[in-house]
Amino acid sequence: MAMNWPAVRAIYVFEMSRFLRTATQSILAPVISTSLYFVVFGAAIGSRMTMVDEVPYGLFIVPGLMMLSLLTQSITNASFGIYFPRFAGTIYEILSAPVSPVEVVLGFVGAAASKSILIGLIILATAALFVPLRIDHPVWMLAFLLLTAVTFSLFGFVIGLWADGFEKLQLVPLLIITPLTFLGGSFYAIEMLPPFWYTVSLLNPVVYLISGFRWAFFGQADVAIGVSLAMTLLFLALCLAAVTYIFRTGYRLKS
Amino acid sequence: MQPILSIKNLSKTYASGLSALAEVDLDIARGEIFALLGPNGAGKSTLINIICGIVTPSTGTVTVDGHDILRDYRAARAMIGLVPQELTTDAFETVRKTVSFSRGLFGLPKNPDHIERVLRDLSLWEKRDSRMMQLSGGMKRRVLIAKALAHEPRVLFLDEPTAGVDVELRQDMWRLVRRLREQGVTVILTTHYIEEAEEMADRVGVIRKGRIILVEEKAELMRKLGRKQLTLHLQTQLIELPESLADRGLELTGGGRELVYTYDSQGERTGITRLLNELASSGITFSDLQTRQSSLEDIFVDLVRERA
Numbered sequence: 001m002a003m004n005w006p007a008v009r010a011i012y013v014f015e016m017s018r019f020l021r022t023a024t025q026s027i028l029a030p031v032i033s034t035s036l037y038f039v040v041f042g043a044a045i046g047s048r049m050t051m052v053d054e055v056p057y058g059l060f061i062v063p064g065l066m067m068l069s070l071l072t073q074s075i076t077n078a079s080f081g082i083y084f085p086r087f088a089g090t091i092y093e094i095l096s097a098p099v100s101p102v103e104v105v106l107g108f109v110g111a112a113a114s115k116s117i118l119i120g121l122i123i124l125a126t127a128a129l130f131v132p133l134r135i136d137h138p139v140w141m142l143a144f145l146l147l148t149a150v151t152f153s154l155f156g157f158v159i160g161l162w163a164d165g166f167e168k169l170q171l172v173p174l175l176i177i178t179p180l181t182f183l184g185g186s187f188y189a190i191e192m193l194p195p196f197w198y199t200v201s202l203l204n205p206v207v208y209l210i211s212g213f214r215w216a217f218f219g220q221a222d223v224a225i226g227v228s229l230a231m232t233l234l235f236l237a238l239c240l241a242a243v244t245y246i247f248r249t250g251y252r253l254k255s
Numbered sequence: 256m257q258p259i260l261s262i263k264n265l266s267k268t269y270a271s272g273l274s275a276l277a278e279v280d281l282d283i284a285r286g287e288i289f290a291l292l293g294p295n296g297a298g299k300s301t302l303i304n305i306i307c308g309i310v311t312p313s314t315g316t317v318t319v320d321g322h323d324i325l326r327d328y329r330a331a332r333a334m335i336g337l338v339p340q341e342l343t344t345d346a347f348e349t350v351r352k353t354v355s356f357s358r359g360l361f362g363l364p365k366n367p368d369h370i371e372r373v374l375r376d377l378s379l380w381e382k383r384d385s386r387m388m389q390l391s392g393g394m395k396r397r398v399l400i401a402k403a404l405a406h407e408p409r410v411l412f413l414d415e416p417t418a419g420v421d422v423e424l425r426q427d428m429w430r431l432v433r434r435l436r437e438q439g440v441t442v443i444l445t446t447h448y449i450e451e452a453e454e455m456a457d458r459v460g461v462i463r464k465g466r467i468i469l470v471e472e473k474a475e476l477m478r479k480l481g482r483k484q485l486t487l488h489l490q491t492q493l494i495e496l497p498e499s500l501a502d503r504g505l506e507l508t509g510g511g512r513e514l515v516y517t518y519d520s521q522g523e524r525t526g527i528t529r530l531l532n533e534l535a536s537s538g539i540t541f542s543d544l545q546t547r548q549s550s551l552e553d554i555f556v557d558l559v560r561e562r563a
Contacts, residue, residue: 004329005362006359006362006363007359009359010355010356011360013359014356017348017352088343088345089339090343090344092337093357093402096337097361097362098331098332098333099360254309254310255269
């Protein structure tokens, strides 16, 4: 049956206007935190650090910083986007409308991913004020940006459906994503670690995202680019499966 | 003519084991106003929520203008507008945006003229750029109705539309429902306020403990179950009923100044003539008399009590 595009558009526009209403904080916050990272790691400490893989340290942390925000923002935006209507009760309208699950996901996840991509690009622009940028594979950089934003927005959407309180919404980004990102090589190359921790790091899925993203910037990575891409796609497939399962069973949406 | 809404053998048991609906069969005719009456927890909202796609039925089928609500949900839902019981709104959205959003959600292209018409009909036009959180409860209720009408539905569900609503809005709402009916829209409302059903409905259904216990034309229902009361205002105060009248079902009220006689208005013999003769022979005189027909409310209370 034909897609209900006006509904996808309506949800997307609704979600984006929520973002733009709070534009000051949604845009200012990442700009300020990125600047702080650069002041601390770039100027203060970075000047005393050696190059990492022949890349100056200030520049080396750019992909990791973008990834850090991209993951947290995708999850937060998407989980809040679907959780809030459930919490406020306005979800009744979406459930009673002639929209398919695919359209609902496109609207919510599309908006969440757009927001985090926008924030990622703002961080990139802010970084350009501190260090001369170098992007060897711009198309791949954008591809990873898009793929990661979509995947983690889907993940956030699942969390937003699963959560039955505001604490749970905070839980996953705070307790899982932030540590995994910090330990996933945002600020270092994992080959700098002792062998044992290097192996442990390979179990961290975020390593593959950051590694692939860094490859797009500097042409070198902790793990092979093909592996990074495969892991990202695998995670995307897992999130898609979870969303499909949720809609098929009506879990937390319908009684 | 094919009914606009056809419910067959519909049951719902929640995961908690609560049986909210049991084997409900109901047909709603095109263009009628149907009032679903029932005490709290009787299953009114569950029934509406199943039809609208918010709750999944356990068994049974529902079709809207021939479209099955599960198999052909797009076509079925496109015809339906729902005004929920709870005042759930997006606090930060403006009135006009939230109403336009609803239209989009139902797959229709933008139509600012229609949105303006709906907002004007509901006296919301002045508030079109106000945010939802700035509105009073009554105004929010109006916005929910506007949202439900944004996609020009052919069937409108009003779940407890006038709960906690002021007189002015209630009257506005009744006017709106009549206007919708003139346009051929079918309206199904649930209510506690029997006067609402009495004022507006063509047919009345009574639901109790998940079962529809009665569906009847309103006029027929009132005729069938209606009783009348004759009140006689006495000229002189009576301390107690004379013995000769003790077994006639009379009630002495108003401090001994009123006699109330209840009778079946459909009965062959109402017993009024005999009563008046007996009163005269007992020397009881009266200064005035009035009769009153029992309201739908009385009927409803009787029904629910009787079958409890």
